[in-house]
Amino acid sequence: DAKTTQPNSMESNEEEPVHLPCNHSTISGTDYIHWYRQLPSQGPEYVIHGLTSNVNNRMASLAIAEDRKSSTLILHRATLRDAAVYYCILRDWGGSSNTGKLIFGQGTTLQVKP
Amino acid sequence: DTGVSQDPRHKITKRGQNVTFRCDPISEHNRLYWYRQTLGQGPEFLTYFQNEAQLEKSRLLSDRFSAERPKGSFSTLEIQRTEQGDSAMYLCASSVTGATNEKLFFGSGTQLSVL
Numbered sequence: 001d002a003k004t005t006q007p008n009s010m011e012s013n014e015e016e017p018v019h020l021p022c023n024h025s026t027i028s029g030t031d032y033i034h035w036y037r038q039l040p041s042q043g044p045e046y047v048i049h050g051l052t053s054n055v056n057n058r059m060a061s062l063a064i065a066e067d068r069k070s071s072t073l074i075l076h077r078a079t080l081r082d083a084a085v086y087y088c089i090l091r092d093w094g095g096s097s098n099t100g101k102l103i104f105g106q107g108t109t110l111q112v113k114p
Numbered sequence: 115d116t117g118v119s120q121d122p123r124h125k126i127t128k129r130g131q132n133v134t135f136r137c138d139p140i141s142e143h144n145r146l147y148w149y150r151q152t153l154g155q156g157p158e159f160l161t162y163f164q165n166e167a168q169l170e171k172s173r174l175l176s177d178r179f180s181a182e183r184p185k186g187s188f189s190t191l192e193i194q195r196t197e198q199g200d201s202a203m204y205l206c207a208s209s210v211t212g213a214t215n216e217k218l219f220f221g222s223g224t225q226l227s228v229l
Contacts, residue, residue, distance in 0.1 A: 032215050043118075043205050043220030044157065051215075087156060091216075101147065101170070102218060104156030 003027070003090045009109045012078045020073040020108050022088030031091060033064060033071050034102065037084040044087065044104075047073065083112045116140075118221035120206050126227045127196055134192045135224045139208030146189050147218065148181055149205040150174070157205055163189060196228045 005023040012018040024033065035047040048055055048062045050071070055062040061074040075082055087107040091100040119138040127133050139146050144165050149157035160179070161171045165186035175181075178196075183189040193200055203225050207218040 036218075041222070043207070043222050044218075045220065046217050049215055049217070085156075092159075100216065101159050101162060103159060104149075106154075106156050 003092070003103070004088045004105055006086075006088050006105060006108045008106065009111065011111045011113060012075075014080060014112055014114050015077050018075040018078045018082070018110065018112075020075075020086050020088075020110065021070065022072070023070050024088070024090055025069045027068050027090060033062065033068075034089040034091070035060070035062065035073050036087045036089065036102075036104075038087070038107070039081075039084045047086070078110075078112045080112050080114060083110055085109050118206055118208055118219050120204075120221035120224050122224055123222065124225045124227075126229065128229050129198060130195055132192065132194045133196055133226065134190055135204055135206075135226075137189045137191070137206030137208075137221060139188070139206070140210075140219055143208035143210045143219070144186065145209045145211075145216070146183055147207040147209075148189070148191050149207065151203040151205060151223070152201075160191075193226075196226075198228050201226055201228045 032049050032051050034049040036044040037047050038044040048060050050062045050064050063072045085107040087104050089102050092103045093100050121136045146163040148160040151157040159172050160175050161181050163183040166183050178194045181191045203223040205223045207220040209216050209218045
């Protein structure tokens with residue numbers, strides 16, 4: 001089962017910032033927080049990941065709470081192309097191979113209004 | 115780098131038929147994953163390969179499903195005696211490392227419709 005909790009849906013206006021929250025209260029000390037997004041009719045794509053410090057890349061920023069039990073993905077200026085399902089994921093280290101596989105929840109569907 | 119390629123993009127079959135999907139990972143990626151996604155749900159993990167070895171299979175993967183990755187390159191996922199409940203998007207992903215910050219690259223998927 002997914003170890004994260006996200007709102008089912010959010011709306012944003014174009015060119016405004018978007019803050020997508022995620023709760024992961026059972027996170028362990030070595031778990032990275034991963035974000036992927038899935039555009040319509042495509043496979044998921046990597047957005048960003050982080051451990052403790054806030055992280056920035058060309059797509060987004062990731063703000064991680066001090067206790068690491070929650071995080072927020074920040075899109076600084078939403079565009080229509082950012083309309084997608086956003087997944088916040090912790091690795092699952094259980095199973096027969098100790099794979100650390102990604103277990104997806106239902107994610108947050110982001111709608112961007114022009 | 116052409117990304118992860120999946121073939122076919124769409125497959126329509128009749129109940130009871132066998133189907134096979136192919137995934138070509140990014141070259142030199144040693145890890146390969148298969149996921150299944152139904153409408154409105156996030157992708158569900160099915161199975162995982164490290165090179166040619168299949169190291170884990172989900173409980174979701176019934177005996178009708180089999181996956182291979184000969185020579186640690188491309189992979190195939192076969193479904194025998196398809197059922198309507200098998201209708202879904204089948205996604206393949208590959209990665210180059212098993213580190214805690216491993217990044218997966220997904221293909222666009224194969225959409226299966228079982229009539």
